[in-house]
Amino acid sequence: xxxxxxxxxxxxxxxxxxxxxxxxxxxxxxxxxxxxxxxxxxxxxxxxxxxxxxxxxxxxxxxxxxxxxxxxxxxxxxxxxxxxxxxxxxxxxxxxxxxxxxxxxxxxxxxxxxxxxxxxxxxxxxxxxxxxxxxxxxxxxxxxxxxxxxxxxxxxxxxxxxxxxxxxxxxxxxxxxxxxxxxxxxxxxxxxxxxxxxxxxxxxxxxxxxxxxxxxxxxxxxxxxxxxxxxxxxxxxxxxxxxxxxxxxxxxxxxxxxxxxxxxxxxxxxxxxxxxxxxxxxxxxxxxxxxxxxxxxxxxxxxxxxxxxxxxxxxxxxxxxxxxxxxxxxxxxx
Numbered sequence: 572x573x574x575x576x577x578x579x580x581x582x583x584x585x586x587x588x589x590x591x592x593x594x595x596x597x598x599x600x601x602x603x604x605x606x607x608x609x610x611x612x613x614x615x616x617x618x619x620x621x622x623x624x625x626x627x628x629x630x631x632x633x634x635x636x637x638x639x640x641x642x643x644x645x646x647x648x649x650x651x652x653x654x655x656x657x658x659x660x661x662x663x664x665x666x667x668x669x670x671x672x673x674x675x676x677x678x679x680x681x682x683x684x685x686x687x688x689x690x691x692x693x694x695x696x697x698x699x700x701x702x703x704x705x706x707x708x709x710x711x712x713x714x715x716x717x718x719x720x721x722x723x724x725x726x727x728x729x730x731x732x733x734x735x736x737x738x739x740x741x742x743x744x745x746x747x748x749x750x751x752x753x754x755x756x757x758x759x760x761x762x763x764x765x766x767x768x769x770x771x772x773x774x775x776x777x778x779x780x781x782x783x784x785x786x787x788x789x790x791x792x793x794x795x796x797x798x799x800x801x802x803x804x805x806x807x808x809x810x811x812x813x814x815x816x817x818x819x820x821x822x823x824x825x826x827x828x829x830x831x832x833x834x835x836x837x838x839x840x841x842x843x844x845x846x847x848x849x850x851x852x853x854x855x856x857x858x859x860x861x862x863x864x865x866x867x868x869x870x871x872x873x874x875x876x877x878x879x880x881x882x883x884x885x886x887x888x889x890x891x892x893x894x895x896x897x898x899x900x901x902x903x904x905x
Contacts, residue, residue, distance in 0.1 A: 574891030580606040591628040592635040612883035615755025616691040647676035653686030662689040673838035684817025693746030696734030700742035706734035707837040714824040719801035727820040745876035
């Protein structure tokens with residue numbers, strides 16, 4: 572598989588974004604977000620998602636230079652309007668503000684409504700952890716998953732992120748859709764011509780399948796934990812819509828494209844109660860115990876959430892980022 576240096580990917584993304592209306596500073600920041608997602612191995616929200624975002628820019632569904640603004644403030648809680656700007660930069664701004672509030676009050680909550688797709692939700696978990704905060708965030712989506720017991724798409728596979736900081740930068744971060752697999756992961760497997768490791772949805776005959784192409788035909792993805800994932804999806808959508816007074820999954824489904832989303836950024840500053848050494852000790856003890864698990868395979872390892880990304884980043888920095896050549900060539904030709 573072809574590999575591309577991180578710096579080259581940033582420059583190509585930036586070149587395209589400047590042509591599509593971004594100014595220099597925001598274009599570079601946006602390009603880095605896409606490239607960092609691929610660097611961390613989340614190709615579905617890096618290079619593979621880039622052409623779709625460019626199409627949104629060309630259709631005028633994303634304003635590249637508009638910035639989210641605070642509409643309401645009450646202590647450690649704020650409500651922001653994203654004005655359907657570029658999702659990742661608005662989300663980054665909102666999590667930075669949540670961390671500022673956490674440093675002041677111990678906890679900060681920013682409800683960001685009317686924003687566009689934030690790409691990789693884990694970015695904002697790592698962002699909070701880099702500032703020494705516990706980060707919790709989620710976004711709703713267009714209706715792309717059946718509620719448990721139904722066949723038509725009524726709920727979102729709303730991505731949910733938890734991040735726990737460590738002083739050495741080896742943060743513990745879980746980033747997951749509440750479907751068994753995100754659509755980005757399903758698309759990534761289809762492009763690579765591989766099966767999903769476990770069933771992720773239903774085929775055209777109504778049977779569970781590991782075939783990503785079959786799942787894309789039906790759009791019947793499987794909620795993680797079956798009815799549990801379905802219930803969590805509904806609760807996340809309710810909370811996000813209430814706190815933002817923005818768009819619900821149902822409302823987003825009327826827009827045609829996945830725009831105008833509702834997102835929640837929560838930051839908690841553990842230093843208000845613990846020393847950094849105490850927090851590190853707690854996290855390290857728990858992680859050490861998990862990693863002492865007896866692996867299923869003789870030469871296997873049990874990894875903590877966030878560890879696979881750290882390993883992938885190191886490999887991709889040294890050897891270049893793997894790309895699907897067809898997608899990479901489409902970016903070069905833009």
